[in-house]
Amino acid sequence: MYQPKIKRYQKEFEYSYAFGAYPVFDLLKQYPDKVYKVLLSKYGLGSDGIKEVEGICKEKNIYIEVSDRLIQKIAVKENTYAVGVFKKYELNILENENHIVLVNPSNMGNLGTVVRTMLGFGLKDLAIIRPGADIFDPLVIRATMGAIFNIRFEYFNSIEEYLERFPKQNIYTFMLKGSKSINEVKFVKPYSLIHGNESKGLDDSYINFGQSVYIPHSKEIDSLNLSVATSISIWEASKEN
Missing domain, CATH: 3.40.1280.10 (SPOUT methyltransferase, trefoil knot domain)
Structure with missing residues (x-):
């Protein structure tokens, strides 16, 4: 499977990043087919949130890479323990909805x-x-x-x-x-x-x-x-x- 190069986000990229265990978990639940891989920090391994992420990655057969170096390269905040790397997608809003x-x-x-x-x-x-x-x-x-x-x-x-x-x-x-x-x-x-x-x-x-x-x-x-x-x-x- 194609894997994008991990570097600081730019608007023109065809992919983006979700930082944090719970945003990553929501990404995995809703759009598992859009996820290239999940980056994990060794410092978060064993926590409840990371265990949930690991569980759904295993269920959906999504590649996990433990790499603090890559996370630090792109993180917008310290103490980031999970990053979802995903392909951007298009949606349409619905009629008859607020x-x-x-x-x-x-x-x-x-x-x-x-x-x-x-x-x-x-x-x-x-x-x-x-x-x-x-x-x-x-x-x-x-x-x-x-x-x-x-x-x-x-x-x-x-x-x-x-x-x-x-x-x-x-x-x-x-x-x-x-x-x-x-x-x-x-x-x-x-x-x-x-x-x-x-x-x-x-x-x-x-x-x-x-x-x-x-x-x-x-x-x-x-x-x-x-x-x-x-x-x-x-x-x-x-x-x-």
């Missing part, structure tokens, strides 16, 4: 946190409007704590392309100039919760798409962090269930 839509997200940590939060509330479809952070970057994958392997995600070249694909979605755009407070909005399924990027948010044109919404907060701050705002919108929408 969507999270991120317009030009740029921060890896925020993107990863959004993925983890949406899965925590049962949402599994994420649309990313280009340009946007690379969801396969190991920093994003680590921030999701493995949740990335349990959702569907898809990139779109524009919001218009997304809306054309999903004309039946009920659209809610979150912006400082929103016409309704989130406390006044009734979220109707299937809904799309649309958030802008960390520095600019959504521009004024988004007022024309569906229902614009603002999240009340103290005047002591200009705006909320993207992952925080998205989490609040997910929580409020989930209360309609």
Whole structure:
């Protein structure tokens, strides 16, 4: 079987890395056919998490290599005891499901946190409007704590392309100039919760798409962090269930 060269991740690679025992375990459970191999550190051998990884590798006949040298070569954090090396894959988000839509997200940590939060509330479809952070970057994958392997995600070249694909979605755009407070909005399924990027948010044109919404907060701050705002919108929408 082809084995990619182990070196620091670059966006143009056709493969990526999952760091940490539990993200690797989720990768192995959901996409065993995409895994080239698993790297283990000798310092983690014998721990419960690593035993689980070893068990599923044996079950799925996935090659394990114990090599601290290779892990240190690519790790983004110290004390990394497991790395899954896997082929990138493409997915399509589904119709008639609730969507999270991120317009030009740029921060890896925020993107990863959004993925983890949406899965925590049962949402599994994420649309990313280009340009946007690379969801396969190991920093994003680590921030999701493995949740990335349990959702569907898809990139779109524009919001218009997304809306054309999903004309039946009920659209809610979150912006400082929103016409309704989130406390006044009734979220109707299937809904799309649309958030802008960390520095600019959504521009004024988004007022024309569906229902614009603002999240009340103290005047002591200009705006909320993207992952925080998205989490609040997910929580409020989930209360309609």
